[in-house]
Amino acid sequence: MQVHRDLDQLPEFRNAIITIGTFDGVHAGHRFIIEQLQQAAKECHGETVIITFDPHPREVLQPQSNTLRLLTTLPEKIALLEKEGIDHLVVVPFTKAFSEMSAISYLEDFLIQRFRPHTIIIGYDHRFGHNREGGLELLEAEQQQYGFQLIEIPKQVVHDLTVSSTKIRNSLNEGAVQLANELLGYTYFLTGTVCHGDKMGRQLGYPTANLQLADSRKLIPAEGIYAVRASINGQAPLPAVMSIGNRPTFNGTDLRLEVHIFDFNQDIYDQQVTVSFVDYIRPNRKFEKIEELVAQMDLDSAKAREILG
Ligand SMILES: Cc1cc2nc3c(=O)[nH]c(=O)nc-3n(C[C@H](O)[C@H](O)[C@H](O)COP(=O)(O)O)c2cc1C
Numbered sequence: 001m002q003v004h005r006d007l008d009q010l011p012e013f014r015n016a017i018i019t020i021g022t023f024d025g026v027h028a029g030h031r032f033i034i035e036q037l038q039q040a041a042k043e044c045h046g047e048t049v050i051i052t053f054d055p056h057p058r059e060v061l062q063p064q065s066n067t068l069r070l071l072t073t074l075p076e077k078i079a080l081l082e083k084e085g086i087d088h089l090v091v092v093p094f095t096k097a098f099s100e101m102s103a104i105s106y107l108e109d110f111l112i113q114r115f116r117p118h119t120i121i122i123g124y125d126h127r128f129g130h131n132r133e134g135g136l137e138l139l140e141a142e143q144q145q146y147g148f149q150l151i152e153i154p155k156q157v158v159h160d161l162t163v164s165s166t167k168i169r170n171s172l173n174e175g176a177v178q179l180a181n182e183l184l185g186y187t188y189f190l191t192g193t194v195c196h197g198d199k200m201g202r203q204l205g206y207p208t209a210n211l212q213l214a215d216s217r218k219l220i221p222a223e224g225i226y227a228v229r230a231s232i233n234g235q236a237p238l239p240a241v242m243s244i245g246n247r248p249t250f251n252g253t254d255l256r257l258e259v260h261i262f263d264f265n266q267d268i269y270d271q272q273v274t275v276s277f278v279d280y281i282r283p284n285r286k287f288e289k290i291e292e293l294v295a296q297m298d299l300d301s302a303k304a305r306e307i308l309g
């Protein structure tokens with residue numbers, strides 16, 4: 001897959017089959033669109049082109065809100081789309097000026113001029129241009145003049161498409177990782193660098209690698225204890241248990257992401273660890289005695305091992 005970040009350096013596409021969207025999460029609904037792209041490309045020996053935006057349009061249009069949480073960082077999205085076998089990913093630097101283009105100018109000066117699309121495939125609810133003024137109706141009206149094919153993916157035909165990133169985000173925010181994973185079509189994951197904690201885990205018999213995320217916009221699932229798989233520097237995943245929380249037993253105040261890998265005893269400080277969330281076990285609790293916390297961690301570990309098989 002070729003990744004293009006400079007709109008002035010785009011190649012001449014051969015029968016571009018294009019679609020536009022943020023594709024956050026590259027979830028099951030997105031993958032249905034990807035299949036349509038690939039099918040259309042096959043029929044005309046064309047190339048599949050996904051046009052996406054970075055930063056996320058909401059970050060530019062509502063900078064004050066700061067509530068956006070992403071299912072995938074840009075590198076994660078690139079890796080997932082690469083796996084899908086897309087030919088070109090165009091990452092448009094989304095700016096205020098870009099957002100203020102009228103719908104017709106977006107269509108003519110951006111889509112047509114830069115991509116010369118053979119086919120445009122868009123979801124039933126796709127909007128574009130200033131104030132989201134453009135949509136399917138405008139594409140239909142201009143289709144003949146510019147000679148592109150239009151493929152609409154209607155809501156009722158593609159049930160998967162109604163599965164929005166928002167629904168997946170909500171599930172993760174509630175700890176419902178199994179539902180999120182089903183909607184994603186893969187196990188939700190995050191990657192962090194192992195940093196130093198308070199060195200207490202080892203004393204409790206549970207050394208935990210504390211993860212620092214590279215991108216603060218990445219969605220962190222609800223606080224609680226999870227059965228996870230942990231992959232160190234891209235190596236084979238290992239069964240593990242994870243705690244997300246501020247350690248109420250120790251009156252902690254900051255959110256910690258800690259993973260304890262089973263049957264493992266290595267120094268992994270500064271290494272990259274990717275954690276995939278398999279199941280939620282329980283919420284965080286404040287324990288009166290440390291022994292009670294450790295007894296509960298034993299139970300959590302047994303449960304996680306059972307879940308992970
Ligand atoms: C399986 C597991 C379950 C945990 N459950 C709780 C909990 O319910 N309440 C709590 O305060 N801390 C919980 N923790 C976090 C521990 O308090 C933490 O790992 C320990 O204090 C070491 O933290 P440190 O990073 O400060 O060394 C849990 C950790 C693990 C690995």
Ligand SMILES: Nc1ncnc2c1ncn2[C@@H]1O[C@H](COP(=O)(O)OP(=O)(O)OP(=O)(O)O)[C@@H](O)[C@H]1O
Pocket residue numbers: 194195196197198199200201202203206207208209210258259260261262263264265266267268269
């Ligand atoms: N089974 C294991 N799972 C996770 N990390 C382990 C494991 N065994 C050894 N380690 C190493 O030990 C470190 C964690 O040790 P310990 O928990 O005592 O200290 P820490 O850095 O303060 O972490 P925490 O504060 O979460 O306890 C990890 O960062 C890792 O380098």
